[in-house]
Amino acid sequence: MAQHNDIGKLGETLCREYLETKGFAILETNWRKGRYEVDIIAYKEGIIVFAEVKTRSRLDYGDPEEFVTLDKQRAYVRLADKYVVEHMREEEVRFDILSVEITGSDYHITHFENAFTAAELSNIRRPK
Numbered sequence: 001m002a003q004h005n006d007i008g009k010l011g012e013t014l015c016r017e018y019l020e021t022k023g024f025a026i027l028e029t030n031w032r033k034g035r036y037e038v039d040i041i042a043y044k045e046g047i048i049v050f051a052e053v054k055t056r057s058r059l060d061y062g063d064p065e066e067f068v069t070l071d072k073q074r075a076y077v078r079l080a081d082k083y084v085v086e087h088m089r090e091e092e093v094r095f096d097i098l099s100v101e102i103t104g105s106d107y108h109i110t111h112f113e114n115a116f117t118a119a120e121l122s123n124i125r126r127p128k
Contacts, residue, residue: 011055
């Protein structure tokens with residue numbers, strides 16, 4: 001496996017543990033429909049959280065959260081719709097980004113709660 005894949009998997013593991021310490025129940029990891037995947041689906045206090053994890057060991061090209069594109073956000077909204085229908089869930093849905101910076105054996109997680117919404121994305125037009 002390529003090193004960037006190893007770093008990504010480590011970031012996801014660290015974020016699962018982080019969310020659990022914050023009182024979240026992990027419902028799914030790497031939940032996939034078609035060609036799209038949600039890194040973590042978690043639950044806490046009546047809210048289902050669809051979390052994208054971005055991990056970087058170098059910040060030369062920007063912070064990890066900057067790499068969650070509009071297309072990725074739109075995919076998350078579509079996946080959330082499929083998930084709640086398929087699992088017959090009626091809770092509120094939220095979209096979070098977990099940004100992980102790994103330096104040697106140290107790491108830092110920044111949790112962006114409600115990082116984007118379906119309503120915001122519906123107002124952004126795709127370029128022609």
